[in-house]
Amino acid sequence: MQNKSNAKAPLLLFWGAALCACIAAIPLVYLAIRIGGAGVSEIVSILTRLRTWETVGISVGLAVVVVTASLLISYPTALLLTRTQLPLRRFWFTTAALPLAIPSYVAAYAWVALIPGMNGFWAAALVLTAVSFPYVLLPLLVSLRSADIGLEQVARSLGEKSTFAFLATTFRQSIPAAAAGSLLVALYVLSDFGAVALLRVDAFTRVIYTSYRASFDRSNAAVLAGMLVILAVILISLERKARGRSLRFRADKGVASITVPKKLTPINSALSSLWFIAIAVISLGIPIISLLIRLAEGTRRALDWAELMNAVLNTAWISALGAVIAVLLALPIAALAANFRRKSTSTIESISYSGLALPGIVIGLSLVYLSLNTVPFLYQSFVLLAFAYAVLFLPKSLGASRSSLESVPPALGQVAQTLGYSPLRAWLATSGRISLPGIAAGGLLVMLTAMKELPATLMLRPTGFDTLATELWSRTELAAFGAAAPYALALILLAAIPSFALSRGFLTSEKETMVSA
Amino acid sequence: MSAISIQGLSAGYGGEAVINDISFELAEQQLLAILGPSGSGKSTLLKTIAGFLTPMTGSITLEGVTVSSTTSLVPPEKRNIGLVPQEGSLFPHLDVSANIGFGIKRDPNARARVDELLEIIGMKEFAHTRPQELSGGQQQRVALARALAPKPKLILLDEPFTALDTSLRAQMREDIRSILTLTSTTAIMVTHDQEEALATADQLALMQGGQLIAYGVPLSLYNNPESISVARLLGEINVIPAVVESNNSVRTDFGVSLTKDSGELNPGDSGTLIVRPEAIAIVENSTPNATIIDSLFHGHDSLISVRTDSGLVIKLREPTHITRTPGARCSVNVTRPGIFLPQARINP
Secondary structure, X not given: OOOOEOOOOOHHHHHHXXXXXXXXXXXXXXXXXXXXXXXXXXXXXXXXXXXXXXXXXXXXXXXHHHHXXXXXXXXXXXXXXXXXXXXXXXXXXXXXXXXXXXXXXXXXXXXXXHOOOOOOHHHHHHHHHHHHOHHHHHHHHHHHHHOOHHHHHHHHHOOOOHHHHHHHHHHHHHHHHHHHHHHHXXXXXXXXXXXXXXXXXXXXXXXXXXXXXXXXXXXXXXXXXXXXXXXXXXXXXXXXXXXXXXXXXXXXXXXXXXXXXXXXXXXXXXXHHHHHHXXXXXXXXXXXXXXXXXXXXXXXXXXXXXXXXXXXXXXXXXXXXXXXXXXXXXXXXXXXXXXXXXXHHHHHHHHHHHHHHOOXXXXXXXXXXXXXXXXXXXXXXXXXXXXXXXXXXXXXXXXXXXXXXXXOXXXXXXXXXXXXXXXXXXXXXXXXXXXXXXXHHHHHHHHHHHOOOOHHHHHHOOOOOOOHHHHHHHXXXXXXXXXXXXXXXXXXXXXXXXXXXXXXXXXXXXXXXXXXX | OOOEEEXXXXXXXXXXXXXXXXXXXEXXXXXEEEEOOXXXXXXXXXXXXXXXXXXXXXXXXXXXXXXXXXXXXXXXXXOOEEEEOOOOOOOOOOXXXXXXXXXXXXXXXXXXXXXXXXXHXXXXXXXXXXXXXXXXXXXXXXXXXXXXXXXXXXXXXXOOOOOOOHHXXXXXXXXXXXXXXXXXXXXXXXXXXXXXXXXXXXXXXXXXXXXXXXXXXXXXXXXXXXXXXXXXXOOOOEEEEEEEEEOOEEEEOXXXXXXXXXXXXXXXOEEEEEEOHHHEEEOOOOOOOEEEEEEEEOOXXXXXEEEEOOOOXXXXXXXOOOOOOOOOEEOEEEOXXXXXXXXXXXXX
């Protein structure tokens, strides 16, 4: 009995999933309504403002610079890791994903704390590159490792020089992976709020935030948010395309030839090691050292443990609530998508991925408007903040739930039914029960990610409700770097958990491709 | 009363019929094998019997009670029909005895029943083993015990041996056969392996393109196929043009052959003689009438291809102690009666 049935989904499941997808789409829809409400002349006036296009220029320029820098770092790094007998190769390999563990605003805080007065476009470019370049490096490593070296060897046997043979074959195979990674970096830069705000760069997110704070011009914030969403949607669809193409290169069966890593001369070994050390120092060393210096230096007044613990607890429970909502929204959609392949189900699924195209600042803005205009009692309530987390990180929960549900053969549910279980009980006793760990892991990932969220938290939190992220933010704004250090450290420790899991997952999937190759 | 009776059944997905106008009856305690190539609708038929699909036409009756018709459908959980799917079908989070006891949790004698079944499948010492630690054959035995636990009226087996090694299959066939006999269970098994079907079943149903093209006892379907496609589904055949000489002999390009007496043949009628490879032999000390073109070694025997002087390619089986070299001349002869199908029955 085939894995995915053409059969119609049960009506209750279908409409349940559709309802969840619609709930997830609320922030996007309300943003559109709010922009529409601004009126054509207002929108035109905002779109024709020089300042609007300056903002576009700064954001796009920042994305271009960070992507270029990431590519320039990632290609040599990936080649050294996959093609040479670099000293400590395994160590450098396992640390490749680590910079992703540092939230951008923590990195920005660390640099500012080390070099007070550091700010502007190039400072933001440096910080954002340091925290986001692994998005390019990781897919590139996978691509170069699994690229069929056979082609390169054929090219060389046909008389091409080795560099040219590499460019003509393996390099070309790696382009889709690098492109997909670059688009993720661009998306990261456009959505980032913390680094550009702390380093005072007037990119989209910061301008949206300041327009919103200066409450006389909220239409401006809404229109800019709309433009940002459009840019993000373009990037996401391009990324999907590039990723699809990068998979095609790996669809071949048969045994791929394995490269024999080149021996490096001692001088080259030393130079390569220097390269890796430099990257590690900039992306990990400086933030951590700066943080430790500030921590050791202490504050003028002693650390308020009660305040820190309060922030930790607040962060934990509000993120957990967000995770629970995300899992509840994701489950019907995941169950539908895992077992019923139809056009209507994939529409439902893609609607629920809208969180990908909504930077935290946009979701925050949309939900502020929504609550003020339609449900004032929810404005700055815990429920609304948790809901924002749920929509933002729904794709994570959906992906995890879906893939673990998909791995359960539908025959199990059918067997349970023939043994006297009603369809719902059969599902709970088989698919539901077996995929529980995967679903829970997805929820945990949402929780850990939500703990680091800054812009939506700043806009939606109830008055007086402080999380680790908001405490770090307000202390850094006041240049109270020492007082901010414990919060930054707590955030890095929290953030390291999913990144560690990610790099573990990356390494095991590496192993799998090597075995299947 | 028959255990299951199916009348004019059609079913499919999204308004498109995959199986068409299927009718048959199966007596109690019999094992029916449904044989057909992939895509012939075997699994759809099984799903419809289990109650996962509503018929588009026709009905299914279990021990006299109609369970599926176009207007009413007893849900799978209320049918008391057991299901053994292809592979990986044990609940991975439960040990062997919990798997077997899954369907009888409310039964006060569940423990005794599980022990009894563990005994029947010969896996007492595996009661607390996880499915992942079992071999493929053991997993299928547990899946069968799990389906048998609630004492179902009927067991459905969906290609139960596909995932097993060839060496294990014959043993498993015997095991399952004897477990079904021991528990007096009526069963329907789907397979695409003709050897498996012939060796295991009391009754055989042949499916092609969503239709039931033959139904009967394996031996008689094998020996007296009603059509070329039925003959072909049950194994290798030779299709030889022939002309009737008398009631039990026909003339082919390479001599006169015996046929089974079918009574209504008129001398001079043309048609087709169906002969299995094992009913043709190379005879020594006779005028050569063919050339060897190929010899395929199968272990217990070899499949030899020859081209007759009139241009027909004939396949025959021989014990493997004889070596045949391509190009050598030989004389072939039909040694056992074949089935003659007059032209009118081939293209009605």
